[in-house]
Each structure stands twice: as C-alpha cells, then as structure tokens.
Amino acid sequence: MKYKNTQLTFLNKKMPDFPNIILYAIPFFILAMLLEFYVTIKMGIKTYEPKDAFSSIAMGLGNVFLGFGSKALVLLVFFWVYDSFRLLEIPIVWWSFVLLFFADDFAYYWFHRISHECRLFWASHVVHHSSKHYNLSTALRQTWSGGFYTFIFWLWLPLIGFHPAMIMLQMSISLLYQFWIHTEAINKMPKWFEAIFNTPSHHRVHHGSNPIYLDRNHAGILIIWDKLFGTFQPELESERVNYGLVKNINTFNPIKIAFIEWVYMFKDVFSGNKSIKDRLQYLIKPPGWKHDGTGKISDELREEWLETNSKQ
Template sequence: MKDLDPVTLATPFFILAIILEIVLARLGRAKANYEPKDTLVSLAMGLGSTVAGLATAGVVFAASLWVYQHRLFDIPMSAAWAWLAVFLLEDLTYYWFHRLAHERRFWWASHVNHHTSQHYNLSTALRQTWTGGVAGTWLLWLPLSFIGFPPAMVAIQKGISLVYQFWIHTEAIGRMPRWFEAVFNTPSHHRVHHARNPRYLDRNYAGILIVWDRLFGTFQPELDEEPCRYGVVKNLATFNLLRVAFHEWAAIGRDIVRQPRHAVGWLFGPPGWSPDGSRETSDQIRARWAAARPQITPAAAEATGPTPDARSGSPA
C-alpha cells in the first residue's frame, strides 16, 4: 500500500474520460468545448508537470522523511481513524495552499498556467504547473508528517485529492444534489473558481470539501443569470507552451529589473500590485465592478470576498 499512487492508477481513466467527453460533445449529448491547440497545450502541461515532479521528488521525499523522524506522535496507517484524520487535514492544507497560490504573486506565477485556458473541460484538469516544486508549495504539507502521519500516507491522500479534482473540470455536469453541493466540491463550484467574471474571481479554493470555503468566507455559488467566462483577466492569446508555463515568472523578472527596490512587493504582493498603484489589485477590481452596479453597495461587494485576479504583472 505504501507504493500506491492514485494518480498513476487513474491516468488511463483520465484519457478515456477526455475522449468520451469529446465524443459525447460531437454527438450533441454533452456540453463541452474543445479546441485542438488548447487541448494539446493542456496535455503537454500535464506531461511536463509529471517530469518536473520527478525532478524534485527526491528533495520532497527526503524532507518529508526528515520531518517524520522528529514527529510528535506515531500514527498507524492501518487505523481507519488515521485515514479520516489525514483526509480532513490534507484537504484543509490544500485549501490554504490553493488560496495562497491565488493571493500572492510568487505562488500565482507557479499556478497561473492552470487558469490560462479559455475553455473548461476535462483536459483543463491536466494543465498543471511545471514550477510548483521550485516554488516550494510542498512545504505546506510537511506539518502533517511532523504530527505523525507517515509520508507515504500523506502522498496517497494528496493523490486521492488530485484524482477527485479531475472530474469537476467539466461543463457536461450541471449541479449535483443539494446535500452534495453543500459538502463537496463539484463541477458547479469549480466552474466558478475558473471563471474570470468579477463576481467569481478567486472563489471556491476547495480540493474535495467545499466546507472550507463556506467556513473561511470564500464561497460563491454559480448563478444561472451569470454564465462563467473562463481564463484570466488578461488572457494570453497564445498557445505557445513555454509562454503558458513561464509568462508570469518572466513578468516578475521584468518588474524586478525595472524597479529592484520594490522586489519584495513584486514577488509577494497580491497579483496586480504595483508601487505606484497604476495596476489593478483585487480591491480595485472589486470596487470597479461594484461601482458599475449602483444597487451593490461597497460593503455588500466586499462581503462576497476578495478578487485578486489582476493576474499578470501588467494592468488587466
């Protein structure tokens, strides 16, 4: 069981499901928009992410083992309660990782490629980062091993989470039963997450359980009167694989070279931050959206949550 890799085991299912969605869409039996070049970029990003993950796997595993050697408790992999506990704690960790990846530019640079497609289909789920290992987001999971969960147990649960999140990248499924929508992340919830509408920006960070978004104030339901528009605020308008993978890192580099004394802000400020306020931050995007709708008061707009999606280094 220690060698179980849910993602590897599920990969054939991923491919078959994408093919099935394409076929059903062509037959008019499912809602799904595929563009060949866009789909190829997603598949290539997925392959590149796997290769990049292998390149950093040794460091991640070694760090996890070292932390585990200094663990607080001995948690057995054979205990059912331990699997329930790691499920909840890993999912909570994923929520905060995902939120951090949207709210701070350094980690957004690693995550942004997942949001660059202007289509939303199962292939979008495979459009994964090449630079997550370098960005160090894996550090957020080390406390689980420090508590006492074996690194293999944590890795398996992370894989289960990724497998779960595959099926929610689709427009072919409407809404699930109300009780399911209340507890779990669903295609409806995740469509909101991938949308660039001001109302929807940077909402629904959930991995498996949507309850974290409800608890921490980042939940936004999908509204029938406002269809989702996908991509980022300033879309790339290119299928160049290297640009998709590295464009935000390059933008950060240009900003630092131009104004090195503001390097910390360029790196760790929210996406869209600039020292002179010439670019749109999340607050500015929210304020502009609310100002165009007099019936929405600033307080009500703020209550719907943050919208840090001025996602490139340049104005949206």
C-alpha cells in the same frame, strides 16, 4: 552525527506499499475526455479547442515527468521532518486516513488560496488558469515549477506525525478527485453534495475571470473551507463564466505557458526605479498589484463589479 543517523533511517525506512494512483488513472483520464467530448457535442457545447487541449495535455505530461524529481525532493523533506521533529507517531490505520483526509484538504485550501493571493505562488499556479476553455483536459494543465516549493503548505503534516507515504497518497487522491470537476457537461449535483463537496459548478466559478468570480472557491475536495473562511461564491445563472485570466497570455506554447509569469514577475522585481520594499512586494503582493497604484487586484475588481451590479 544526527544528520547521518537521519539519512540512515530514511534509507532503511520500510515504505508502505501504496500504489501510484495517478499513473494508474491515466487510461481513465483519456477515456473520460473522449466521453466528455462526445457528450458536449451532443449537448451543443463547444468546450474543446484542439490546440488548447493539446497544450493542456503537454503541460500534464511535463508535470508527470518533472514530478519524478519534485516528488523525490518532497519525500526527502517530509521524511526529514518526520524522522527528526515529529511530535507524535500516528499509526497507519483506517482512522488516521480519516484524520489525514481533513488535514490534507485543509492544507490544500490554504495552498490554493495563497497561490491566488501571493504572486510568488501565482507564478506557478497561473498555468492551471491559463486556458480560455474549461474541460477535462484543463485539469491536466499543471505547473512545471510549483512542485518544487509549494509542498511547504503540507510540512505540518509530517511534523504532527503523519507518515510521509500516507501524505503523498492522500495528495494524489485529492488531485484525482479534482479531475472530474473540470467540465461543463455536468450542471449541478444534488443539493446535499453541492453543500459539502467541490463540484463542477463550484470549480467553474474558480476558473472564471469575471470580477465576481475572481479568487473564489479554492476548495480541493470539501467546499466547506470556502464557506468557513469567506471565499465561497455560487455560480450565478445571470453571470456566465468567462474562463481564463484577467489578461490572457494567448499562447499554446507549453514552454511559454509554464514560465511566462515568472518572466513577468522578475521583470517587475528587477526593472525600473523602485525601492527595495517595492521590489519585494512584487513577490508577495497579489497578482495585479503595482507599486505606483496603476494596477488592480481581484478584491478591487470585485468591489467595482458589486457596486455596478448591486441591484442584481
């Protein structure tokens, strides 16, 4: 009976009239990429490769298309938690959006960090890191599978009383902010900005496959979380960023880009002579982990780099 009442509550819920800002931003994305392409040519930076850029755009379009299903699922779950279990009722006013800004960004940091430290989440997030180029089209290289399960990192927001529509809007704002930081056309922002916010310099580090840059700078909008939790790494003048993965997948096929890590992961889980514990650990251990000790995770690669480059 309670579930039926929850259904009716959801169906009769008056949704705040918030715009879908991602759809409205698509023309801006196109214009920004054209401008960046022009600027980087003038700067002598070869940052675009046609096949790679078209792959990224295809991944972005797929994400938007599948997003209609995943966002409906997320909204249903958020409303279920909000209607059935919320601890408070936070009003939709200006100060609640300020609180939500920080709460959402905190949730994003941990989602992003765990997506690099747990292979089950890496299987969807790896898509975003699969390009060996770094430009605004790379920002569009989004997962086709993550939207259906990574929302669990935000479940505490409707639980404490934030309205689901507010949460979805703030998640879109965060995603929109992160578009502009995928560029080499901007070197550094003012020092005060670099100290507080995520910037192109900070995010270039995040996309680096150099050992010193692996799994650093997981920020969404605010870089303060990385500094607080020990995952911050500045971009070094002596260490040019190499974009992509430790082991690149070397394909422009959107289907392969979207699902190849899932195939690799399940192959590791179900093949060979392994204990049940080892099979499960292929889902929860970081990328690079091997049950026989032959693999290396990012922390180990970083330690080796630091030992070799300690004088620098």
